[in-house]
Amino acid sequence: xxxxxxxxxxxxxxxxxxxxxxxxxxxxxxxxxxxxxxxxxxxxxxxxxxxxxxxxxxxxxxxxxxxxxxxxxxxxxxxxxxxxxxxxxxxxxxxxxxxxxxxxxxxxxxxxxxxxxxxxxxxxxxxxxxxxxxxxxxxxxxxxxxxxxxxxxxxxxxxxxxxxxxxxxxxxxxxxxxxxxxxxxxxxxxxxxxxxxxxxxxxxxxxxxxxxxxxxxxxxxxxxxxxxxxxxxxxxxxxxxxxxxxxxxxxxxxxxxxxxxxxxxxxxxxxxxxxxxxxxxxxxxxxxxxxxxxxxxxxxxxxxxxxxxxxxxxxxxxxxxxxxxxxxxxxxxxxxxxxxxxxxxxxxxxxxxxxxxxxxxxxxxxxxxxxxxxxxxxxxxxxxxxxxxxxxxxxxxxxxxxxxxxxxxxxxxxxxxxxxxxxxxxxxxxxxxxxxxxxxxxxxxxxxxxxxxxxxxxxxxxxxxxxxxxxxxxxxxxxxxxx
Amino acid sequence: xxxxxxxxxxxxxxxxxxxxxxxxxxxxxxxxxxxxxxxxxxxxxxxxxxxxxxxxxxxxxxxxxxxxxxxxxxxxxxxxxxxxxxxxxxxxxxxxxxxxxxxxxxxxxxxxxxxxxxxxxxxxxxxxxxxxxxxxxxxxxxxxxxxxxxxxxxxxxxxxxxxxxxxxxxxxxxxxxxxxxxxxxxxxxxxxxxxxxxxxxxxxxxxxxxxxxxxxxxxxxxxxxxxxxxxxxxxxxxxxxxxxxxxxxxxxxxxxxxxxxxxxxxxxxxxxxxxxxxxxxxxxxxxxxxxxxxxxxxxxxxxxxxxxxxxxxxxxxxxxxxxxxxxxxxxxxxxxxxxxxxxxxxxxxxxxxxxxxxxxxxxxxxxxxxxxxxxxxxxxxxxxxxxxxxxxxxxxxxxxxxxxxxxxxxxxxxxxxxxxxxxxxxxxxxxxxxxxxxxxxxxxxxxxxxxxxxxxxxxxxxxxxxxxx
Numbered sequence: 001x002x003x004x005x006x007x008x009x010x011x012x013x014x015x016x017x018x019x020x021x022x023x024x025x026x027x028x029x030x031x032x033x034x035x036x037x038x039x040x041x042x043x044x045x046x047x048x049x050x051x052x053x054x055x056x057x058x059x060x061x062x063x064x065x066x067x068x069x070x071x072x073x074x075x076x077x078x079x080x081x082x083x084x085x086x087x088x089x090x091x092x093x094x095x096x097x098x099x100x101x102x103x104x105x106x107x108x109x110x111x112x113x114x115x116x117x118x119x120x121x122x123x124x125x126x127x128x129x130x131x132x133x134x135x136x137x138x139x140x141x142x143x144x145x146x147x148x149x150x151x152x153x154x155x156x157x158x159x160x161x162x163x164x165x166x167x168x169x170x171x172x173x174x175x176x177x178x179x180x181x182x183x184x185x186x187x188x189x190x191x192x193x194x195x196x197x198x199x200x201x202x203x204x205x206x207x208x209x210x211x212x213x214x215x216x217x218x219x220x221x222x223x224x225x226x227x228x229x230x231x232x233x234x235x236x237x238x239x240x241x242x243x244x245x246x247x248x249x250x251x252x253x254x255x256x257x258x259x260x261x262x263x264x265x266x267x268x269x270x271x272x273x274x275x276x277x278x279x280x281x282x283x284x285x286x287x288x289x290x291x292x293x294x295x296x297x298x299x300x301x302x303x304x305x306x307x308x309x310x311x312x313x314x315x316x317x318x319x320x321x322x323x324x325x326x327x328x329x330x331x332x333x334x335x336x337x338x339x340x341x342x343x344x345x346x347x348x349x350x351x352x353x354x355x356x357x358x359x360x361x362x363x364x365x366x367x368x369x370x371x372x373x374x375x376x377x378x379x380x381x382x383x384x385x386x387x388x389x390x391x392x393x394x395x396x397x398x399x400x401x402x403x404x405x406x407x408x409x410x411x412x413x414x415x416x417x418x419x420x421x422x423x424x425x426x427x428x429x430x431x432x433x434x435x436x437x438x439x440x441x442x443x444x445x446x447x448x449x450x451x452x453x454x455x456x457x458x459x460x461x462x463x464x465x466x467x468x469x470x471x472x473x474x475x476x477x478x479x480x481x482x483x
Numbered sequence: 484x485x486x487x488x489x490x491x492x493x494x495x496x497x498x499x500x501x502x503x504x505x506x507x508x509x510x511x512x513x514x515x516x517x518x519x520x521x522x523x524x525x526x527x528x529x530x531x532x533x534x535x536x537x538x539x540x541x542x543x544x545x546x547x548x549x550x551x552x553x554x555x556x557x558x559x560x561x562x563x564x565x566x567x568x569x570x571x572x573x574x575x576x577x578x579x580x581x582x583x584x585x586x587x588x589x590x591x592x593x594x595x596x597x598x599x600x601x602x603x604x605x606x607x608x609x610x611x612x613x614x615x616x617x618x619x620x621x622x623x624x625x626x627x628x629x630x631x632x633x634x635x636x637x638x639x640x641x642x643x644x645x646x647x648x649x650x651x652x653x654x655x656x657x658x659x660x661x662x663x664x665x666x667x668x669x670x671x672x673x674x675x676x677x678x679x680x681x682x683x684x685x686x687x688x689x690x691x692x693x694x695x696x697x698x699x700x701x702x703x704x705x706x707x708x709x710x711x712x713x714x715x716x717x718x719x720x721x722x723x724x725x726x727x728x729x730x731x732x733x734x735x736x737x738x739x740x741x742x743x744x745x746x747x748x749x750x751x752x753x754x755x756x757x758x759x760x761x762x763x764x765x766x767x768x769x770x771x772x773x774x775x776x777x778x779x780x781x782x783x784x785x786x787x788x789x790x791x792x793x794x795x796x797x798x799x800x801x802x803x804x805x806x807x808x809x810x811x812x813x814x815x816x817x818x819x820x821x822x823x824x825x826x827x828x829x830x831x832x833x834x835x836x837x838x839x840x841x842x843x844x845x846x847x848x849x850x851x852x853x854x855x856x857x858x859x860x861x862x863x864x865x866x867x868x869x870x871x872x873x874x875x876x877x878x879x880x881x882x883x884x885x886x887x888x889x890x891x892x893x894x895x896x897x898x899x900x901x902x903x904x905x906x907x908x909x910x911x912x913x914x915x916x917x918x919x920x921x922x923x924x925x926x927x928x929x930x931x932x933x934x935x936x937x938x939x940x941x942x943x944x945x946x947x948x949x950x951x952x
Contacts, residue, residue, distance in 0.1 A: 109736070111841060132740070167692070190652070192903055193920040194923060194948075196659065196695060200690075200693055222742065251712075289787060291784050291786075295783060295784075348679075380682045417684040417686050419684070420683040423685055440676050443669070444687050444688045446937075450929075
């Protein structure tokens, strides 16, 4: 599609955008745009303009302005996405939602909240906290990521094991379509008659519409929470434990695994209290009625011991629990201390295959002479291998992509998925054929063309370009942001 | 699609171009595809597949997914309207179809094709009966926690197409929360896979969501992957009797604010209590409402639930009694399955469903009672006040058109309370005069575009769904 335009031309469009959204709501100078060239994926793209709308009307009018000038529109929340969902693929206007961050309504009795898309995930839970409620999906980036971005990517998090991902918690949306029209999907009650457009829009990665208001379900905070840390001398024992817990019919609220390499890196950075000499730990959280937590905790401890856990530590108070979670949630950041760059994947496999898969990842690390850490949502089989590298080393970067590609292939082979919560984005668009037939993808494109016929909303995402089938579209260059 | 059926389609397509003049001749073509014995045109047999009074010209029994795709492809070319079904538990739902040529009976698509009990996932064909699925799962202590209308006779595909759920919704969510992925056939005969079979997956558009609740108007569901749950160890049903909706409003608030997570909660008026216990709604006894609350879990959990609920009851002045577990199970089955609320030869049965914001549930009930006070109808109300879902069964004199007017009045009330009302069941003679779904919202424009794209010839359950979709 469009190449980036000259500064003078951009200035003209910027003036028009300023008349819509306000003179302080538009960025167009090259130096101002730099911050919007990337997100959590180390791939970059230059926008022509960044606009910060304050209202749905602004969004609609900017979309129409973009259409008149044949510019794509890319919605952007906090830019924490890990699949390049907010990265501009071929120029265009980035709509930054930093100014649409109002919590419009918290309706405790009806267990729902209405928010603007720029609201930070954790802020909603904090706002509902006094009433004893919270918003369940909790991406690790929840202190920064926005609900609009969560809706676009159908984001998950550690606690989605028990409560589901974003789509299970969204009741309705206000959406600006690619022609600038505003529609409302879903309803503040169950089962509104008609097609579940809300379910279609959630996870559509900004390719069908831009969300300007979200109605979400709030959940009551559990009475009791218990967090356990099961410590293992062998990775295999930890992964077997995960399969056994599932098979026992216990659904913890969260069941995370960290391997020795990763937890040592985290421990250095955040002093979460992870044992430095272990091969792996499981971070297990149980929630619910006091009695249920009590019993499940005993069951889980028994399973862990039977599978060879060296020691099981129970967080004694909220402070200890927060520390354990802090380590988990800040893990990616901690990686920055030990490696100039890392690449994180998001494949999913059936939980019963975890032991096999972790062995495979270990073998890949040896084969390609790479350091790969594993920190992931073990309970639902959602892997996050972290591959360490130095972007300045071209040979090493090549090996990273090879290993990553093979890990994805293995996920597909096991009947799994290429993404559990990060989305396809730019990164994995060429991997879609690993899990979908040409016909399946064609059907999705047909749906896309209904809403977005000119491919003006977030072009270049989700669908294979056909140019590099089966390969990850990750640019690894020295210019890539360090993490 | 496999090679063999592609060939069959091609062969069949040779005949396509001109739509055969009568059902006998087009049935012959389908017979060539699936076997002559799998295409039935006998009027009496067809009548058994009538949908709201409209009878198809043929019933076709596909053997496999590929057959379904092939049949749809030809039906599309010839503009023959198709309604997929199995036991017909939902033939009373929806508006009267505009056209209805073929009943696509999926009874032979009933296989479990992938089962990973240790992974808590299963993949089954759409024609599988819900009762068979539950029985299969229960051997390993698992279940699909749905209690939809039609109960064990409903098919998996039908449950999803109708987005059917029951009182268990409050604890486990609806079908959309349990489906991991599916295969469906499009009107032009393609077999499309969406989602997958792992419990977490966000790759590509979630087309399962579009199929769930589309009422057979966008495609035919062929196979479904579910995530499964362990059966609760024990269950206990508590019954709170009281008069005055205010008490139940407070009880609902107290329970929702408590640490309990009930399996089911439903408020029954006297006729509903009679239906729940297997009696005729005319056999109502007493004048008090009953709030039924089912809790599941270990003995310790039930003991705690008993304490909490007992305290709530004491505060509200209505001590709960515990139901015998076996009796309760049967009652809950009747409460969940409105198709067991038998109609009577001399009367019309209407079943209405209102969905509202939780806080409006009791207000809606009040309005219902007020509106029906003067009528000689028998109104049973099953109010899942914890989710804002109210089911009403109305028995009225045969042909009493006043119920139709009442439906629109009630719809206005529901919408004033920020909710909606749909008709689940009604007498065929009056269905023409009542829109089952109510007026569409503004997003109908997008829905029509979806329908137009996926079913351009309008052959999939035409006219049955909202806004004529």
